[in-house]
Amino acid sequence: MDKRVPFLDLRIADDAERQALLQAVERVFRHGRIVLGPEVHDLETQVAAHCGRKFGIGVSSGTDALFSALRALDIGPGDEVITTSLSWIATANAIAMTGATPVFADIRDDLNIDPESVDRLVGPRTKAILPVHYTGKMCDMTALMDIAAQHKLHSIEDASQAFDAEVHGRKAGNFGIVSCFSMNPMKVFAGCGEAGMVVTDREDLRDRLIRLRYNGTINREECVEPSLNGRIDTVQAAILVARLPGVAQIIERRRQIARWYDELLAGYVETPRESPGYRDVYYTYTIRSPRRDALKAHLEALGIETKIHHPILMPHQPAYRNGVRGEFRRAEQLVRQVLCIPMHEKLSGADVHYVADCIRSFSRKAAA
Ligand SMILES: *Cc1c(COP(=O)(O)O)cnc(C)c1O
Numbered sequence: 001m002d003k004r005v006p007f008l009d010l011r012i013a014d015d016a017e018r019q020a021l022l023q024a025v026e027r028v029f030r031h032g033r034i035v036l037g038p039e040v041h042d043l044e045t046q047v048a049a050h051c052g053r054k055f056g057i058g059v060s061s062g063t064d065a066l067f068s069a070l071r072a073l074d075i076g077p078g079d080e081v082i083t084t085s086l087s088w089i090a091t092a093n094a095i096a097m098t099g100a101t102p103v104f105a106d107i108r109d110d111l112n113i114d115p116e117s118v119d120r121l122v123g124p125r126t127k128a129i130l131p132v133h134y135t136g137k138m139c140d141m142t143a144l145m146d147i148a149a150q151h152k153l154h155s156i157e158d159a160s161q162a163f164d165a166e167v168h169g170r171k172a173g174n175f176g177i178v179s180c181f182s183m184n185p186m187k188v189f190a191g192c193g194e195a196g197m198v199v200t201d202r203e204d205l206r207d208r209l210i211r212l213r214y215n216g217t218i219n220r221e222e223c224v225e226p227s228l229n230g231r232i233d234t235v236q237a238a239i240l241v242a243r244l245p246g247v248a249q250i251i252e253r254r255r256q257i258a259r260w261y262d263e264l265l266a267g268y269v270e271t272p273r274e275s276p277g278y279r280d281v282y283y284t285y286t287i288r289s290p291r292r293d294a295l296k297a298h299l300e301a302l303g304i305e306t307k308i309h310h311p312i313l314m315p316h317q318p319a320y321r322n323g324v325r326g327e328f329r330r331a332e333q334l335v336r337q338v339l340c341i342p343m344h345e346k347l348s349g350a351d352v353h354y355v356a357d358c359i360r361s362f363s364r365k366a367a368a
Pocket of ligand 1: 061062063064087088090091132158160161182183184194195196
């Protein structure tokens with residue numbers, strides 16, 4: 001079997017796209033404003049506008065966006081932040097690195113945080129909730145914002161996987177006091193290196209984030225609080241500005257591939273469902289199977305690369321499991337079943353059919 005379907009393909013094979021990106025980088029080389037150049041401001045303005053926010057602050061990564069946003073809200077030692085059990089570990093690390101304690105809520109079958117679990121976990125030390133729009137699907141923001149309002153908690157979106165996702169016409173990045181994005185090369189809106197963004201409507205937070213981004217300094221020399229260097233690279237910003245107009249098309253293509261998978265895989269495995277009023281962007285297309293490990297091996301033997309996001313729940317990580325607080329019974333069940341199958345805009349219709357055929361042949365074999 002020599003057919004191969006890679007999980008991701010980060011090459012830029014399209015000549016026009018490659019030329020456009022090279023030109024964007026060349027412009028930076030020519031104007032020479034390499035550090036916090038004009039493209040950074042352009043990107044901040046455009047991403048903020050896209051999310052319906054007043055301000056964008058470009059930073060060095062999604063992890064840094066989360067860490068800086070939490071610090072800007074004065075979250076630190078003695079505080080608790082409630083987040084999901086199932087995410088990339090950066091979410092929990094950003095909380096822990098402020099000195100605060102992450103508290104892990106359970107998830108629902110759509111793999112997003114369960115608002116009822118969040119509500120049960122709110123305690124006297126809780127300062128914020130940090131929902132993650134996992135797989136590119138928005139969380140139940142109505143319920144979560146209600147809980148935040150009721151208990152006077154900050155809400156911080158981890159929208160790293162969900163740029164341009166929507167719920168009832170409202171975009172990821174528009175909820176709560178601050179929202180965070182990653183634009184690392186794997187994301188749907190991606191640079192060619194590390195990059196992140198915080199968006200907010202609060203001017204005081206914007207100012208604080210700008211000084212946190214550069215060693216806590218308020219002018220070239222005066223440091224008013226300890227911090228690290230988290231500036232976004234101008235070359236990455238230039239690439240992202242060049243890519244932003246094409247993101248809508250990338251997402252349309254991903255959504256089309258998702259509809260094909262939905263149809264071809266119905267009745268064979270659990271497929272992700274888009275709820276009414278939601279617009280999912282399919283950072284991953286995550287199926288579920290009770291025989292997940294055998295299915296993964298079957299697909300691998302047929303040249304199809306898949307991934308398990310993320311095999312170790314955050315509260316089970318060696319860094320967190322001692323004395324951990326949270327609820328994750330459903331997450332423990334679901335994480336044993338999840339499998340991310342190839343989902344990117346470069347997949348052909350033939351690739352999608354091949355992947356689906358191979359999953360169907362596994363299910364038939366299992367049934368026989
Ligand atoms: C990618 C990602 C991050 C971290 O972003 P980086 O830019 O890699 O630091 C954080 N949270 C989630 C949910 C992510 O998917």
